Amino acid sequence: MSITLAIAGIVIKDLYRRKDFYVLFVLTALITLLMGSVNLFHDDHIVRYLKEMCLLLIWICSLVIAITTTARQIPMECESRTIFPLLAKPVTRTQVILGKFLGCWLACAVTLLVFYLFFGVAAMSKEHHWPLANYFQAMTLHWIMLGVVVSMALLGSLVFSAASANTTICFVGVAFILLLGRHLDKVAVQVPQPASSALQALFFTIPHLEFFDLRDLVVHDWPPVRWFVCLEAIAYAAAYAAFFLLAACLLFRRKALN
Amino acid sequence: MPGHDEITLDRPKASRRTHMAQYSLLLLLAVCFSLATDLTTWYQNWRGNRAESANLMAVAMGDARRLFANHFFVKADAYFHSGFYPSIYDNLQSYKTPHIAEDSGAMRGRNSGDETTFLGPPRNWIDRFGRQFFPSVHTHLTEGGANGEEKESAVREILPWMKLSSELDPKRVETYSVTAYWLRRMGKPNEAEDFLREGLRENPGNPQLLFDLGRLYSESRNDPIRARNLWEAGLSNLQKATEEQRDQNKFVTEQLLAALAKLEQKANHSNRALSLLERLKAISPNPEAIEQWINDINKELPPHSTPSL
Numbered sequence: 001m002s003i004t005l006a007i008a009g010i011v012i013k014d015l016y017r018r019k020d021f022y023v024l025f026v027l028t029a030l031i032t033l034l035m036g037s038v039n040l041f042h043d044d045h046i047v048r049y050l051k052e053m054c055l056l057l058i059w060i061c062s063l064v065i066a067i068t069t070t071a072r073q074i075p076m077e078c079e080s081r082t083i084f085p086l087l088a089k090p091v092t093r094t095q096v097i098l099g100k101f102l103g104c105w106l107a108c109a110v111t112l113l114v115f116y117l118f119f120g121v122a123a124m125s126k127e128h129h130w131p132l133a134n135y136f137q138a139m140t141l142h143w144i145m146l147g148v149v150v151s152m153a154l155l156g157s158l159v160f161s162a163a164s165a166n167t168t169i170c171f172v173g174v175a176f177i178l179l180l181g182r183h184l185d186k187v188a189v190q191v192p193q194p195a196s197s198a199l200q201a202l203f204f205t206i207p208h209l210e211f212f213d214l215r216d217l218v219v220h221d222w223p224p225v226r227w228f229v230c231l232e233a234i235a236y237a238a239a240y241a242a243f244f245l246l247a248a249c250l251l252f253r254r255k256a257l258n
Numbered sequence: 259m260p261g262h263d264e265i266t267l268d269r270p271k272a273s274r275r276t277h278m279a280q281y282s283l284l285l286l287l288a289v290c291f292s293l294a295t296d297l298t299t300w301y302q303n304w305r306g307n308r309a310e311s312a313n314l315m316a317v318a319m320g321d322a323r324r325l326f327a328n329h330f331f332v333k334a335d336a337y338f339h340s341g342f343y344p345s346i347y348d349n350l351q352s353y354k355t356p357h358i359a360e361d362s363g364a365m366r367g368r369n370s371g372d373e374t375t376f377l378g379p380p381r382n383w384i385d386r387f388g389r390q391f392f393p394s395v396h397t398h399l400t401e402g403g404a405n406g407e408e409k410e411s412a413v414r415e416i417l418p419w420m421k422l423s424s425e426l427d428p429k430r431v432e433t434y435s436v437t438a439y440w441l442r443r444m445g446k447p448n449e450a451e452d453f454l455r456e457g458l459r460e461n462p463g464n465p466q467l468l469f470d471l472g473r474l475y476s477e478s479r480n481d482p483i484r485a486r487n488l489w490e491a492g493l494s495n496l497q498k499a500t501e502e503q504r505d506q507n508k509f510v511t512e513q514l515l516a517a518l519a520k521l522e523q524k525a526n527h528s529n530r531a532l533s534l535l536e537r538l539k540a541i542s543p544n545p546e547a548i549e550q551w552i553n554d555i556n557k558e559l560p561p562h563s564t565p566s567l
Contacts, residue, residue, distance in 0.1 A: 040418050041441060041449040045411075048337060049418040141391075182388055183347040185381055208384060211391050220340035222393055222404040229390050 003091055004099040011103025012110070015069060021111055024061040028115065031057060032122050047126040048219050054122055055215045058115045059142070063174060065111050066146045070104045070153035071166045074252075083257055094249045101154055101245055108146040112139055133224040138214040141230065144237045145212035149174055151244035152207075158251045177209045207240040315426060327427030334358060334419035334436075340404040341393035344376045352376060357398070358416060362439035364432050364466070366509045400443075413440050424453075428460035435470045447478035466510045468492035472517065482521055489518045512542055519551075528555050 015021060032054045040046050077083040086096065116139045124130050149170070156166040180187075181203075188199035211233050214225065315323055335356035336343035344350050352373035359365040374396035380386035397404055399413045420437040423430065434457030441450035454471045461467060472488035475481040492514050496507055515538040522531035532555055539548040 038418075040421060041414075041446060041453075043414050043417070043446075046414050046418060048415040182385075183345065185385065186347045204382075204384070208388060211388055214391060216341035216392050220337075220393060220404045221408075222340065225390055229387075232387070233391070 003095050004102060007086075007091075007096060007099025008103035008106060011069070011073065011100060012107050014103075015065075015107040015110070020068065021065060024064065025114060025118075028054070028057040028061055029118060032118075036122065036126065045126065047123060050126065051119070051123050051219045052215070054119050055138075055218065058112075058119060059213075059215070061115065062108060062112060062142065062146060063149065063171070066104065066108050066149050067153050067167055067170045067174070069107060070100070070150045071157050071170065072163045073100045073104065073154070074157045075163045078257060087257075093252045097154065097245065097249050097252050101151055101248075104150045104154070105143075105147050108150065109143055112143050112146075131218075131221065131224075134214070134218050134221075137224050137230060138218045141212040141214055141233060144234050145209050147241045148207050148209065148237050148244070151241040151248065155244045155248040155251070158248055158255060174209065177206055178213065181206055181208050182210050207237070211236065319426075323426040324430075327423045327430055327433070330419045330423040330426065331430070331433060331436075332356060334416040334423070337416045337419065338399050338413065339393075340397050340399065342396055349376045349378070356436075358440065359432055359436050362436045363513065364435035364439065364470075411444050414444060416440065424457070428457075431457065431461055431464050431466045433457075435466055438470050438474065442474060442478055447474060450474055450478070463491070463495045465492040465496045465507055465514065468495065469510055469514050469517065476517070476521065482525070486518065486521055489514050489521070493518070508541060512538060515541075523555060528559055531555055 032050065035053055036050050074083075077086065083096075087093065116135060120130060120135055152173070153166060153170045156170055157163065160166040160169065184199050184203035184206075188196045188203065191199065216222075217225065319326065332343075335353075335358050338356075338358045344353050349371070351371040352369045353376070354368045354370075355365050357369075357373070360367040360369065377389070377394060380389065393404065397406075399408060399415065400410050402408050403412050417437065417440070420433055420440075424433040424437070427433070434454055438450040438454045438457075441447070441453065451471070451474055454467055454474065457467045458464065458471070468488045469492050472485040472492070475488065476485035492510070496511055496514070515534050519531045519534040519538065522528075522534065532552060535548055535552050535555070539545045539552070542548050
């Protein structure tokens with residue numbers, strides 16, 4: 001476990017050495033503050049558009065950070081040949097994969113913490129209350145969802161030849177699931193066979209990342225989701241993350257590194 | 259030292275070349291400037307010039323901004339429902355006309371079916387489970403909103419999208435009408451008037467906007483004289499319009515005639531009210547109700563007076 005944590009620590013250090021996070025955070029803050037300063041019919045209490053835009057930017061930035069950070073981990077180690085001294089130590093390939101996953105996932109947690117703190121302060125400055133339970137649920141489920149994305153990107157980094165190809169495919173896949181995943185079964189009943197069966201199969205196979213998107217509930221001040229339901233969603237995500245990680249471990253064991 | 263001599267001899271040649279380059283640069287600059295003065299005038303008069311407007315969005319997006327304007331108008335309606343809104347994959351029968359527009363009286367409702375059940379029963383366990391992570395209960399911001407405790411002023415949340423919609427498509431009259439209605443309901447008649455006047459600057463003499471401005475003067479400012487003037491101006495603009503435009507504005511005509519008739523009835527000008535109601539009866543989709551209204555006015559008239567239509 002200590003080896004896995006040590007590898008994870010290196011990944012986290014890599015994140016704060018790079019400038020991706022700082023640039024994205026400053027950009028998000030700048031756009032949010034700019035939008036917050038707009039005078040709309042002399043009403044200072046209008047806040048939901050600001051919450052929606054800020055959350056949208058947080059989601060985009062977190063996906064960019066999660067996918068780009070994860071996708072370059074293994075290819076970078078192979079290119080710079082640091083994978084050989086790493087594996088020469090008493091470190092198994094499974095530990096490398098788990099360490100990389102944990103590092104990227106924890107780096108996402110740090111990122112989300114900063115982003116959501118900013119979001120909370122920006123929203124509170126206008127609406128003067130802080131629905132902590134809602135924000136906590138939104139952030140936690142967002143982080144859990146990123147766990148699935150990170151494991152997916154890690155598997156992709158072993159399947160695809162280049163990090164750029166993996167990044168693009170991951171972005172397209174995640175965007176597809178978030179935008180259309182919920183509606184696939186509705187589309188399936190409207191198309192002829194065999195497309196209908198293929199869409200139904202796809203609907204039940206893909207990880208439904210939209211479960212973890214509580215933006216609408218947070219923006220419109222809906223009551224928090226029941227905690228037991230949240231736990232069920234976490235278990236659902238854990239199953240998918242475990243599947244992708246296991247596949248990554250199996251692939252990495254057989255992968256020729258030279 | 260032959261090499262040294264060659265260098266000394268080549269110096270004036272190099273200097274000449276540099277000067278030539280500099281003169282050429284100046285010449286090119288002069289040519290560019292002359293061409294620019296000529297082309298700018300031509301470009302400004304060219305019909306294909308997209309930079310006709312000073313609005314950055316108009317230049318950048320062209321006609322596509324109308325699509326986005328409609329999208330943001332619908333988004334405002336989604337905010338009115340606290341996010342409970344059908345997607346393009348759902349049954350849209352009960353959301354054909356945005357409810358914010360229907361409630362404000364700016365558009366004739368074309369909705370049918372139950373607005374609360376467009377999702378239908380859960381189709382599978384993923385659908386059932388997923389419904390707990392997005393708004394899946396029908397609410398209106400004016401009726402307590404998502405948590406049931408919102409005040410009516412919470413309807414202000416629709417305003418940013420309406421403003422954006424109006425900036426994207428200033429010719430879309432409904433945006434001004436609907437926004438002004440909700441601003442009035444929020445107790446902001448000054449902002450409503452400013453916004454309607456902005457709409458009138460973009461759409462001069464538009465009967466719908468004149469009707470709304472009249473309504474503002476009648477209901478929020480208690481100024482029936484100005485209201486009458488505005489409504490009459492709206493009616494006269496409609497009479498000037500082509501047959502096709504009049505057909506499109508039938509709903510506004512009905513609203514203008516009804517509002518004016520009500521005003522005249524209130525001012526005890528029964529004859530004028532009856533005349534307007536006769537015109538309204540001819541175009542109304544519900545002539546029975548207008549007939550009933552006419553009968554009510556006739557009953558109020560003294561027995562010896564004869565209404566002259």
